[in-house]
Amino acid sequence: MEEKKVKKQDSVCTVAKKCGGCVYQGMPYKEQLKRKQKQEEQLLKKFCKVSPIIGMKDPYYYRNKVHAVFDRDRRGNIISGTYQANTHRVIAVEDCMIEDKKSQEIIRTIRHLLKSFKIKTYDEDTGYGLLRHVMVRRGFQTGEIMVILVLGSPILPSKNNFIKALRKEHPEITTIILNVNDKQTSMVLGEKEKVIYGPGFIRDTLCGCTFRISPQSFYQVNPVQTEVLYQTAMEYAGLQGKESVIDAYCGIGTIGMVAAKQAKHVLGIELNKDAVRDAKMNAKENQMNNIEFRQGDAGKFMVDMAKKHQKVDVVFMDPPRAGSDEKFLSSVAQMGPKKVVYVSCNPVTLARDLKYMVKHGYKVEKIQPVDMFPFCDHVENVVLMSKAGKR
Structure with a gap:
């Protein structure tokens, strides 16, 4: 009984069972x-x-690369989160315990901006809609932040105003990229991309060396x-x-x-x-x-x-x-x-x-x-x- 109590107290994620990403949720570190x-x-x-x-x-909020898929729930509300394990059903996630906090804040801001800018989320079944995914990469040492907006088509309505509104809430964002994924695929990023703000990459420091990180570059998370x-x-x-x-x-x-x-x-x-x-x-x-x-x-x-x-x-x-x-x-x-x-x-x-x-x-x-x-x-x-x- 005592072991069960400890495990229950340690379970801090509300969607652990639905998400399936963290198999050891609820277990002491x-x-x-x-x-x-x-x-x-x-x-x-x-x-x-x-x-x-x-x-x-400190084994929490360690991931410097955060990906969120966008969808609507049964009531039509915009949600962002992750695919349920082995499915393409989106589980709404408000606070992931292993993903960078600042990156999650940016994703929540984007979700709130969609309504005022009348940007539709992409529907995988019909192919209708625009925003499919958002990926945020942050240099923990440099503080530089990249936001990648993955769209179903290449045009973002009111692009300049959207950038302005997003950076007003998060001035620490140093670059924003539009990535176009117009294919029926399980891949997050498409092949076409366009820089709409900043240099198109971020830098981070590791073991005394500085590294330039592009949208599709591999970099340990x-x-x-x-x-x-x-x-x-x-x-x-x-x-x-x-x-x-x-x-x-x-x-x-x-x-x-x-x-x-x-x-x-x-x-x-x-x-x-x-x-x-x-x-x-x-x-x-x-x-x-x-x-x-x-x-x-x-x-x-x-x-x-x-x-x-x-x-x-x-x-x-x-x-x-x-x-x-x-x-x-x-x-x-x-x-x-x-x-x-x-x-x-x-x-x-x-x-x-x-x-x-x-x-x-x-x-x-x-x-x-x-x-x-x-x-x-x-x-x-x-x-x-x-x-x-x-x-």
């Missing part, structure tokens, strides 16, 4: 960390000892724990200023640029063209001359390097949830860097990839779980692998 630790050990302890998971001091994640990765790499480094799946260059401060040379590889553009701009703005970026498939790039017998000292890899592929892992094994630092957002695919690397001459030295997503079931890990005989 220490208990969440225990469960995640157990999950990590079950999957990864066969490789080496799993260090105690690093949690947050929990900046507090990202610092922990990247600092752990650098500690594991043990860079001394003489190393040649590869940052695979580099995105906008976050890990590679942090590494460049301690390495001789860094090469970042990324498939997404927009991310590569931002990465190059980030290196220039941070006045880093010892890092370069190439656009292409990381696996193919590494295979080509292996064929040419090119050597590197350290490889950082931060693949998507699907993990890496055998082509990439094989090329890493062929190149034989002294250290491989694997940053993973999926322990299942991580276990699969570690099994491959161990079979091909690498030893797993350290595994550090980091709780990037309190109240959710995802866990990030930093893993250090060393080449047998090259420690």
Whole structure:
């Protein structure tokens, strides 16, 4: 009975059961960390000892990227919130306990402005209406805020007055973008976009580096724990200023640029063209001359390097949830860097990839779980692998 009381008191979200986003709502944070630790050990302890998971001091309102879908309820009132798990039914959310407070305030303001500006919300069934989604991205260190209005068609009525009214309530907004998504798709953002206020991007600071973030750029959503994640990765790499480094799946260059401060040379590889553009701009703005970026498939790039017998000292890899592929892992094994630092957002695919690397001459030295997503079931890990005989 006592345990039930504790859990009930800890349940602070009124729509937790309907939303389904936070599977650990109602559970004390220490208990969440225990469960995640157990999950990590079950999957990864066969490789080496799993260090105690690093949690947050304050596990609330940590997400710097907030997305709201807009709709109407049965009475015709405008609502904003999230899709119910595994459906396209919109659950109205007034106060999400893991999303940035200021971003949520902006979304509520937009919802209230729609009526006075006679802007209709988009109906997925009929294709009628205009506003589909709003996404807000905030730089926690810089305070810069981006608002992305996702429309079903390219014209926003009374655009200038709408911007003026929104910025009157929230003068801290630094840029506003219209994104056009006119397709029947589950994707939030469409391919066409137009900047209607400000520079079209925001900046944020992470581990002493400044990063330019465009509407569709990948940037970790929990900046507090990202610092922990990247600092752990650098500690594991043990860079001394003489190393040649590869940052695979580099995105906008976050890990590679942090590494460049301690390495001789860094090469970042990324498939997404927009991310590569931002990465190059980030290196220039941070006045880093010892890092370069190439656009292409990381696996193919590494295979080509292996064929040419090119050597590197350290490889950082931060693949998507699907993990890496055998082509990439094989090329890493062929190149034989002294250290491989694997940053993973999926322990299942991580276990699969570690099994491959161990079979091909690498030893797993350290595994550090980091709780990037309190109240959710995802866990990030930093893993250090060393080449047998090259420690």
